[in-house]
Amino acid sequence: MLSLGATTSIVLAQSKSATLALSSSATSFVVGDIFSVTITLDTKGSAVDGIDIIYLNYSPSLLEVQDDDSAVAGTQIGKGSLMSNTLLNSVDASGKISFSQVADASSSYVGVGTLATVRFKALAAGTASVTFDFTSGSTADTNVASDGVDILTAVTDGSYAITSSSSVPDVAPPVRSGGLPTGTLGSGTVQTTLSLATNENATCKYGTTANVAYGSLPNTFSTTGGTAHSTALSGLSDGAAYSYYVRCTDTVSNANPDDYAITFSVATPPPPANINTGGGGGGGGGGSSYTPPTTTTSSTTTSTQPTTTNTAQTPTTAQASSSPYLPAGIPEGSLVRGPDGIKVWIVNYHGYKRHIFNPAVFNMYGHFKWDQIKSLDQPTLDSIKTSDFYRADGDTRVFSLKEIDERQGLAQKRWMNIAGEKFTQLGYKWEQVFIINTKERDYYQEGIPLSEQELAGNVQQLTVTTTTTQQTQLPTIKISAGMLVKSPDGSTIYYITPALLKKPIPSIEVFNSYNNQWSSVKAISKQQLDSILSINAIRLVGGSKVYLLENNAKRWVKTQDAFYRLGLDWNKIAQVNQTELNYYPEGSVVE
DSSP states (O other): OOOTTOOOOOOOOOOOOEEEEEEOSOSEEETTOEEEEEEEEEOTTOOBOEEEEEEEEOOTTTEEEOOSOTTSSSOOOEEOSSSSEEEEEEEETTTEEEEEEEOOTTOOBOSEEEEEEEEEEEOSSEEEEEEEOOOTTOSSSSEEEETTEEOEEEEEOEEEEEEOOOSOOOOOOOOEEEEEOOSEEOTTOOEEEEEEEESSOEEEEEESSSSOOGGGOSEEOSBOSSSEEEEEEEOOOTTOEEEEEEEEEETTOOBOSSOEEEEEEEOOOOOOOOOOOTTTBOOOBOSSOOOOOOEEOSSSOEESSOBOOBGGGOOOTTTOOOOTTSOTTOOTTOEEEOTTSOOEEEEOTTSEEEEEOSHHHHTTSTTOOGGGOEEOOHHHHHTSEEOOEEEETTOOOOEEEEEEETTTTEEEEEEBBSOHHHHHHTTOOGGGEEEEOHHHHHHSEEOOOBOHHHHHTTTHHHHOOOOOSSOOOOOOOOOOTTOEEEOTTOOOEEEEOTTSOEEEEOOHHHHHHTTOOGGGEEEOOHHHHHHSOBOOEEEETTOOOOEEEETTEEEEBOSHHHHHHTTOOGGGOEEEOHHHHHHSOBOOOBO
């Protein structure tokens, strides 16, 4: 019971809310004006830990978004500093702006502030509306998150009146610049991108014949209409020269009266080195003549260079030579497999094994018999070093093979484009090179040659794995974003993303495209590596397209429904550069 004169107060819980609004110093402009529109967040006193703008819509026929970060591909708006992490910042040419910021795990934002700033250029007279995609209660569009709950209750859109400029009418055609490619592309290049820039919005066409009027040019760039124009070219050939003639027209039909030429060529590959292969030794690719020193490598063969196992002429078990480099009872030429009972390998005299890629390859050698395969325990199999260096019988070129998909028969061979003497100078051994028949060589698709620079960058760390039966137990280390890690006996290097997930680096080209250093790679225990979750989706740095990684291919997640159905999280999508995005072949679209 309350005594006389006593007072009490009852505090009612207030529901959380937040608003987003567009504001500008003016609402009327003339064609050609560039003006800023701010996106203001008001948390209404609530603690906010993330904002998604999916999408902010504008009319591309009336407005053009100006890029605020020229160092990143694509177009970005000016990001504010309310949150420390900007996860999404992209502009789609169709008139959609995507923007997302989140706070660090231990922080949040309370107050009123500028989330981002959009700079528009007025293109044509009319009323330009800028609107949020927002439905109250929906988390699939624009939202403001507080403790995992969408608290956005209202948005304020913008409307801007654009009038015609009183200046002199535009009678000048677009100015063209930055045509690519130029010069000489590397041998083996079969496709490239034709591109250029214009000083105003334009539509560009091209052809292979000079002095053709704009309206008669046969091809329109696949990406055009703005100031950046590009289209894919394919079917290029080594030793060929190419010329393309480009003309453009602006939005008021001012067409170029002259050609803009983009010319380039594809290099002719150097001839293979004149290597004396003698009695069937390992070969090397390159542009100079080289004969390795005379070496006796087995009891039956003397060659002008080290002998390598010729899988087209593998001796029977009875004829095979025992080797001090192989486990007891495993002579050269043996077919072996481990406890998994799946992968089949062939071994050479020098203690190397190579994977027989799939049954189709196995059957290319009539003397291979399934009942000849020896089963080994894992430590014994691991004691035999692995190599993926090959050359075809009668062919001096040495290739490195990357297996992509065994079931689909996808593997890529790349010629080691170095002089013979460089092969050993870089630390490789002729004993690693297996000789295969031409049928198997031609079975694999051919990629661009490996350059001396790539090989000097220690490609051996990716292509040759040496395992031992005794592995050092590594202590658990603290994992942080940006680290490069691998297991002691693994050939794959992983990048640790800002979400502390691991992303495999799929090739030496991708590794080098980030200016990575081999000295930065840290070895961690297999147990710790396995405990780190892997990424399952990627997007281009600054891009809005999300790709699901599946079976070593990328699949565009085209719709929001698909995004949420797959359980994807913006925070866990790894951003990659163009080289890495191009590495993965296109799979089917996810809708």
